[in-house]
Amino acid sequence: MELELIGKFLEEHDCYTILTHKSPDGDTLGAGFGLCAYLREMGKKANVRNSDGFPERYHFLYEGYEPQEFEEKCVIAVDIADTALLGRELVRYAEPGAIDLCIDHHISNQHYAKESYVDGKASAACLILYRLFKQMARPISRIVAVCLYTGIATDTGCFKYENTTAEAHIAASELIGRDIGFAVINRKMFDIKSRGRIQAEKFAIENMEFVCGDKCSILVMTTAMMESCGIEPAEFEGMASIPLSVEGVEIGITVKQRHEDVYKLSVRTTEQLDASAFCKQFGGGGHIRAAGCELHGTLEEVRAQILEAVGRLGL
């Protein structure tokens, strides 16, 4: 569906349910609540839903939001590439024809909705909404600006990553003018860490090993190790970038125990190496700089397999 037609679509329909993906992040929630606020400002009825609820961390996106009572007539999915990401609570929308419109920026989008607008080159789903709202007549309000800025900032690592486009910067240049307190948002999103998370990072620093003339860094996290240090398991999520953050490291590998004799590898590489190719030899895959795979065996056997594969890279 063309962008101009989506504007028309929003004008013509009413009583919207907006779906966001499970384990919600700043982009899906920013897009969900941003679209919801914009629709309500248009005089429409709209609610946002998430299978896992709305995390406290993103409270500023839904401050003052209250669900409305109405009979749902139109369903829009934002930032959801696949119905598998709807989660348990929203599984009924996985039925064919249940979702009227999908707005997404994942190139891998499954085109499960009746109508889709997918731009794999957009930095964030929120950037697509920015584009949409700019060509609609209604101005972008402060709360909509808060939501869109948050989605764009979080999905680009605050304009740091390769997926940051000129359009993302131009959107930000306008949105920060809306008195949104962007520096406070960024502090919350990028600088603040829980005490458990800080302890988990200390654990990572203590347990990282360096091999191949320090060009490869490996962080092993077994269930026993994680349990013994008394840190919440959730705090060990998303640590895959730590081994590659060390100066001189070209391939960073985190090895996390899933079950007895089953280990999940997350591989990150600099410009010199292909993480996806590295994981492919173990039946995994992903992107060129970030990929994953699963290895079976005792920790010693898994370590030996990793060291052999790293050795073959000729670092």
Added chain:
Amino acid sequence: MELELIGKFLEEHDCYTILTHKSPDGDTLGAGFGLCAYLREMGKKANVRNSDGFPERYHFLYEGYEPQEFEEKCVIAVDIADTALLGRELVRYAEPGAIDLCIDHHISNQHYAKESYVDGKASAACLILYRLFKQMARPISRIVAVCLYTGIATDTGCFKYENTTAEAHIAASELIGRDIGFAVINRKMFDIKSRGRIQAEKFAIENMEFVCGDKCSILVMTTAMMESCGIEPAEFEGMASIPLSVEGVEIGITVKQRHEDVYKLSVRTTEQLDASAFCKQFGGGGHIRAAGCELHGTLEEVRAQILEAVGRLGL
């Protein structure tokens, strides 16, 4: 001096020495090498100088740069608020009349040069150069774009801090289109840490204390503590933001021993508290969110003074 006149000034003069501030950062070096490259592209002779040399970390800004032989006829200072920041090697330029033009974004600029262009609201000195080059005829080359982007990104914490302006985003939107490899620059500037630095951060995590219902975090670094862990002293620089990065903390204080019975405090606060007022009572000062002061006495006496002052905040 008006911006239009600076363009004229650059056209009319030749044989430039460009001065950058001691302990150089991305903005002073980006401005120095960016201006130098631009002048050389204009057919002028120009060199960049720094009292402390050019750090390896910023090598990509001066790749291919070679000093030229010429008799210096015009001196320009970039990102230097005060001649005290010239450093020992460039002290001769501190003489009145030695510097022809100063381009800076520090509100505290001392107006020591014959002509000055100071904009305290500009996110970076490099943003002023961007503005200048945009109104001059010559296009911005790739290497100039690399330099300007680096200065803007580093001085704004990659567009994260309050000093990020709409203009900074607009400049970035244009500069990233010049094939500058901005994501690689950002990784180098923001994500990569030396192994010594990582150990210093681990030291910080281990030594942070929490008081006042965990709303105040204090990190003490004595000379003995820093020496005993075998980490280079330089790795302990710039750790003042760590105590405030902990969730729930409203005032973060680092206490670093300078000499026997002399301690330097760096204070960082969230929106609720005034760091400058806190430091003023000890004869220090600074900005509302970041300030410093010096305390005298034994560590125990200094600790007691800090705890009393924190107690008075009524957290």
